[in-house]
Amino acid sequence: MKGQNPRPEDAGSPEGLITDASALRPGDRVVYPNQGVCRVTGVEVKEIAGQKLELLRMEREEDGAAVMVPKPKLSSIGLRRVATRDYVEGVFHFLAAQADDPELDWKIRHRDNADRLITGGVLGIAEVVKGLHALSRIRPLPTKEREQYDSSRHLLVAEISAALNVTPSIAEDYVDFALMPPAGTTFKLKPPPTPVELPVRLARRRPVAKSEDDISLDELGLELDAIPEIGEAAGEGEEGAEEKAEGAEAAAPEGEGEAAAEVAPPRAARKGKAEAAPRAKKEPPGKKAKAEPAPKAKKEPARKAKAEKPAARKPAAKKPAGRGGKK
Amino acid sequence: MIRIVTLGPFDDTDIASLSRTLYQAFGLGTEFAGEKPLPASAETDDGRYDAEKLVREAQSPRLIADDKVLFLTGEALALPPGPLGEPPAWGYAQQGGARAVVSVKRLPARGVSEASIEAWRRRLAREAIHFVGHLWELHHCYDGRCAMHPSWSPNLAANPDADLCNFCREKSERKVRLAKT
Ligand SMILES: [Zn+2]
Numbered sequence: 001m002k003g004q005n006p007r008p009e010d011a012g013s014p015e016g017l018i019t020d021a022s023a024l025r026p027g028d029r030v031v032y033p034n035q036g037v038c039r040v041t042g043v044e045v046k047e048i049a050g051q052k053l054e055l056l057r058m059e060r061e062e063d064g065a066a067v068m069v070p071k072p073k074l075s076s077i078g079l080r081r082v083a084t085r086d087y088v089e090g091v092f093h094f095l096a097a098q099a100d101d102p103e104l105d106w107k108i109r110h111r112d113n114a115d116r117l118i119t120g121g122v123l124g125i126a127e128v129v130k131g132l133h134a135l136s137r138i139r140p141l142p143t144k145e146r147e148q149y150d151s152s153r154h155l156l157v158a159e160i161s162a163a164l165n166v167t168p169s170i171a172e173d174y175v176d177f178a179l180m181p182p183a184g185t186t187f188k189l190k191p192p193p194t195p196v197e198l199p200v201r202l203a204r205r206r207p208v209a210k211s212e213d214d215i216s217l218d219e220l221g222l223e224l225d226a227i228p229e230i231g232e233a234a235g236e237g238e239e240g241a242e243e244k245a246e247g248a249e250a251a252a253p254e255g256e257g258e259a260a261a262e263v264a265p266p267r268a269a270r271k272g273k274a275e276a277a278p279r280a281k282k283e284p285p286g287k288k289a290k291a292e293p294a295p296k297a298k299k300e301p302a303r304k305a306k307a308e309k310p311a312a313r314k315p316a317a318k319k320p321a322g323r324g325g326k327k
Numbered sequence: 328m329i330r331i332v333t334l335g336p337f338d339d340t341d342i343a344s345l346s347r348t349l350y351q352a353f354g355l356g357t358e359f360a361g362e363k364p365l366p367a368s369a370e371t372d373d374g375r376y377d378a379e380k381l382v383r384e385a386q387s388p389r390l391i392a393d394d395k396v397l398f399l400t401g402e403a404l405a406l407p408p409g410p411l412g413e414p415p416a417w418g419y420a421q422q423g424g425a426r427a428v429v430s431v432k433r434l435p436a437r438g439v440s441e442a443s444i445e446a447w448r449r450r451l452a453r454e455a456i457h458f459v460g461h462l463w464e465l466h467h468c469y470d471g472r473c474a475m476h477p478s479w480s481p482n483l484a485a486n487p488d489a490d491l492c493n494f495c496r497e498k499s500e501r502k503v504r505l506a507k508t
């Protein structure tokens with residue numbers, strides 16, 4: 001439980017987002033979005049391509065995998081403190097509350113869930129689990145989302161386990177006691193925390209007349225190039241394949257629906273990788289930030305906003321635009 | 328190898344039947360490793376057993392490599408209450424670890440008819456697969472027919488099969504294969 005409570009310097013950020021690496025000390029527990037709970041071990045200076053880089057060194061708790069992130073990248077990867085006990089209790093009230101209708105447009109769903117996992121905090125992870133769970137009650141999840149359901153669960157359980165100081169098994173029982181309570185169970189629910197307003201959300205909501213399918217590979221290339229390469233240094237291998245996969249996915253024609261989405265290997269749990277060393281392999285931090293949609297905010301409005309599907313945006317639209325509170 | 332340890336009296340043929348089902352579910356040799364005493368230290372004030380502590384403290388045979396031990400008990404199990412209360416405990420497993428327990432306390436009555444004994448064994452096997460599944464890093468599954476669906480869920484079939492869905496089966500096979508290499 002050491003280091004999980006926000007220090008005064010984090011007071012302005014209820015989600016515990018870490019913007020200043022100097023606020024971190026060895027032993028602090030942090031969450032690396034999509035990677036899990038890590039413990040800060042120190043700072044290392046490396047020279048890469050003639051450039052001196054300060055890297056924050058961490059160790060993923062579940063498997064001891066080493067993770068290094070260049071300090072300037074910290075805010076863009078969404079590194080944050082482990083949620084507080086109070087906040088996590090609120091998450092249970094969210095899990096147990098009646099579910100919104102699941103998002104049926106797979107494109108919106110994929111993108112929103114990817115965003116939530118990066119910038120949504122522990123509540124964002126819970127939103128993904130609960131949303132996919134609600135969808136699964138309508139129809140079985142396609143392979144990619146079945147994997148995402150599992151990996152999100154894994155992340156949620158790990159963070160709850162860290163925040164409440166219980167074992168992962170107990171944390172998962174808590175989650176499903178809320179999500180699928182035994183018949184006859186009633187909870188006295190409090191209003192859940194406000195979901196983190198995802199950065200691209202507001203822009204996206206603005207109706208744009210044009211179709212979103214005009215994305216070209218050029219555009220993708222531009223996008224990828226626009227992102228600083230600094231993170232590469234700390235990474236290792238495998239980017240190429242993933243990048244192509246992501247590109248292919250983003251470019252999948254809408255008409256092909258779920259099937260098209262599945263052409264691309266799942267990002268969160270690529271089988272080959274999982275097999276070779278389940279969760280033991282660190283993801284290249286810089287790459288991750290690159291592969292995920294969050295940094296693409298500037299492109300979102302033109303490409304993604306769907307004027308023709310206002311109804312489908314219902315869950316997000318419900319969320320107050322005001323941000324930031326856990327209360 | 329999965330080793331079954333009873334923490335109280337169990338019928339030999341029930342254990343033999345459970346061993347066969349676990350072997351089928353995970354493709355791992357399963358054998359009965361004898362009866363051991365309940366760890367008194369895990370008993371709670373209300374007479375139940377703290378599931379996590381029981382699993383940690385019960386005597387286990389020597390485990391090597393990726394061996395797992397599954398304890399069986401007739402006692403009621405307790406979990407620490409969570410933010411919304413205490414979830415019902417049918418068992419407990421160290422996620423990704425080596426030790427798990429299943430309690431038969433919540434199982435439907437075993438009865439004496441062939442059919443009721445068969446149903447009881449199937450449910451025991453289902454719960455055993457569930458908790459051994461956690462040992463192989465499986466998480467809960469939304470599929471009400473899958474053994475990884477939460478044991479208390481209202482979406483669980485009345486007489487659920489002792490089997491994993493394709494996703495959970497494939498994941499467990501990957502994990503087992505990985506452990507063998
Ligand atoms: Zn379970």
Ligand SMILES: [Zn+2]
Binds near residue numbers: 493
């Ligand atoms: Zn399953």
